[in-house]
Amino acid sequence: MTPFIRLHPADDVVIARSQLVGGALAEHVTVKGLVPPGHKVAMRDIATGEPVRRYNQIIGFASRPIAAGEHVHTHNLDIGAEGGAFARDYAFGADVKPPVPRRQATFMGIRRPDGRVATRNYIGILSSVNCSATAARAIADHFSRQTNPAALADFPNVDGVVALTHGTGCGMDTEGLGMQLLERTLAGYATHANFAGVLVVGLGCEANQINAWLAHSSLREGDSLRVFNIQDTGGTRRTVEKGIALVREMLPRANAVKREPCDASHITIGLQCGGSDGYSGISANPALGAAVDLLVAHGGTAILSETPEIYGAEHLLTRRAVTREVGEKLIARIRWWEHYTKINEGEMNNNPSPGNKAGGLTTILEKSLGAVAKGGTTNLEAVYEYAEAVAAKGFVYMDTPGYDPVSATGQVAGGANLICFTTGRGSAYGCAPAPSLKLATNTALWQRQEEDMDINCGEIVDGQASVAEMGERIFRLVLATASGEATKSERHGYGQNEFVPWQVGAVM
Template identity: 85%
Template sequence: MTPFIRLHPLDDVLIARQQLVGGTVVDGVTVKGLIPAGHKVATHAIAAGEAVRRYNQIIGFASKAIAAGEHIHVHNLDMGPDKGSFERDYAFGADVKPAAPKREATFMGIKRADGRVATRNYIGILSSVNCSATAARAIADHFSRQTHPEALSDFPNVDGVVALTHGTGCGMDTEGMGMQILERTLAGYATHANFAGVLVVGLGCEANQINAWLAHSALREGDNFRVFNIQDTGGTRKTVDKGIALIREMLPRANAVKREPCSASHITIGLQCGGSDGYSGISANPALGAAVDMLVAHGGTAILSETPEIYGAEHLLTRRAVQPAIAEKLISRIKWWEHYTAINGGEMNNNPSPGNKAGGLTTILEKSLGAVAKGGTSNLEAVYEYAEPVTAHGFVYMDTPGYDPVSATGQVAGGANLICFTTGRGSAYGCAPSPSLKLSTNSALWRKQEDDMDINCGEIIDGSASVQEMGQRIFDLVLATASGEQSKSEKHGYGQNEFVPWQVGAVM
């Protein structure tokens, strides 16, 4: 096995499979200095200002002359004088392909009365505002299997009672974009198939008034959906007692379910990558993309997100859009982000993070090209705004920030009943009420953090598995997890603290 990876014949870089020392000859080029694993080495001399390619796509421009065999990273590669706004060929729909033959995989799901299918069976407690978070958590704590195992002993079909609280809900424009996003997010969770019942706890005087939210979201109270305020109930203690009593009423109904064979078309996966490294776009992301293509062939849905992390690679998605309007909507979201970062004194290349850079990623263009690989090769069927209900089947896009908890929160609000999360640096993450699978990009991470990783895609880098083989393993694991097999993060108890709605706008 070679100590390097060449991704495309026209690339200007090789990727180190292992640490390379000066004097090592790779692909006919003598390495100059030390090249860490996952980092880039120049295949030839590159003049200052010249574009540098990986995946046969531009990942930046040489900020100074680069010699053959030299390490290419933040010291000699940047976004260029135009900050990455070089011309890209959007070629709307150019790569749209005929639909794959339909396939019929099944999993053991939970059928709801309205026809939706769940992968988990929780009762959820949502807070309308930060002020009611403590009460919401106290209610959930009463049913914790860790501290009160007897509370759910008679309800084995209930996965748990979870409190999903947040830090906003007041000090904001009641008609503004921030409030609209919060309302959409809470509505998406309140109606999520993985919740058998939902309790919403408010304070009473907050900007996010529960009655206004109900009206805007077309929601009404019922046996399995109850709302109330601390101020109306008479304080924290009475609120907690009332919440406990209401959940006790819901538990028998929530427990009256069974798993049965369901079509894989009912699976909706949210695609995430966090703590990425130089291998992410070579192993875990394309392997997840292969699994996505399999899911789409079975009628399922996959949601690609994190708009700041497709920046510079959006033209690879517009080419797959089934209609020009879908591609145009994606480009409009890119332009919104350029404006949004600019008015906040930032730029799109503020991402990659320090950890990403330590792992070998240099610019957002490079990171994005690897990130879009999670979306496979299927046609792009729709583009959604944050937390909008995802109604299309197939491969779709949702506009979210690149911050993983915020992004995944929007995907789950949109209907994702499972998350697949690739990481090269290491991640500790879960996402109630939807299980989260973590995919390691390299074997070193797998060996170090196996307690948190569900599958090792580093076998692709090691040469012991192909992208397609790993994609099949991911797809099989998705079916098993959707059928009730616990992910590593679920076993650790992750999921409640990772509910983070996107906050946009002034805090007043």
């Protein structure tokens, strides 16, 4: 293997496979100084203001002269005077493909009475407002297998009772966008296939009134959805006692399920990347994209998100949009984000994070070009707003922030029953009620944090596996996970604290 990786013949940079020292050769160029693994080396002299390409796409502009062989990073590359808003050819639908032949695969799923299929079988306790979070957690804690194993001893088919609480629900405009997002998120979780039953616990006087939420969400109480308030019930103790009693009523029905062969078309994956590095766009992200192509061929659905982290690469998605309307809806969300960051005195390039930069990513343009690889190569069927119910099959997009817990919360609210999360710097994350698979981009991370990682995509960088081979392995792991095989994050108990609805607007 060469000590560097060239991604495209027209690229101005190559990527260090391992640390390069001064005097080493990268192709025909002598390296000048130390270049960390995953970082970039210039293959030609680049003048100030010239674009720099990786993936044969612009990742930024030289902020000062760059000599061939020099380390290319934040000290000499930025997104330019236009802040990344240079012209891009959206070419709506130009790369749309004919449908691929349908393939068949099955997993052992849990079929609900309405025909939906679950990958897990939980009972959920949701809070309408932060004020009821403590009571909601106390109800779930009573059924903890770690502290009270007897509580669920007779219900082996129930994966657990989880409390999903949050820090909002009041101090907000009852008619504003923030409330709409919260209502939509809670509704998505309250009706999620992976929940056999849900309790919603409120305080009573909050802005997010439970009765209003039920009406706005076209929901009503029943055997699988119960709601009540602390103030009406008579305080915290009585609320916890009532919640425990209601869960006990739900448990026999929740336990009366069995896994059975189900078509892979019932799998909906939320695609995430966090703690990305210079290898993310080389190994784990394209390998996940290959797995997505396989899932789509089997009739399933994959949701790409994190709008601030596709910025600069959105033109690669609009070219795959099945209609101009779908492509323009994506661009409308990009324009919303440009406005949103501006009025908050920020900019789109405040991402990558310090950890991303330490791993070799320099600009949001570079990060985005690697991030979109998670979405594979099939047609973009639809674009959704945050936490909207995903009805389309195939590859779709949901507008979310780049912050992983917020983004994944929106995807699960939209119906994702499994999360695939790539990481290069290392991640500790889970997402109840949807199991979360973590994909390491490099072998060093795998060796360091194997207890948190489910698969090592660093084998691609090491020359031990191809992207297609790794994509097939990821797809098979998805089927096994959807069938009930526990992920590393589930074994560690992750999932309850990572429920983070997107909060926008003034806190009043």
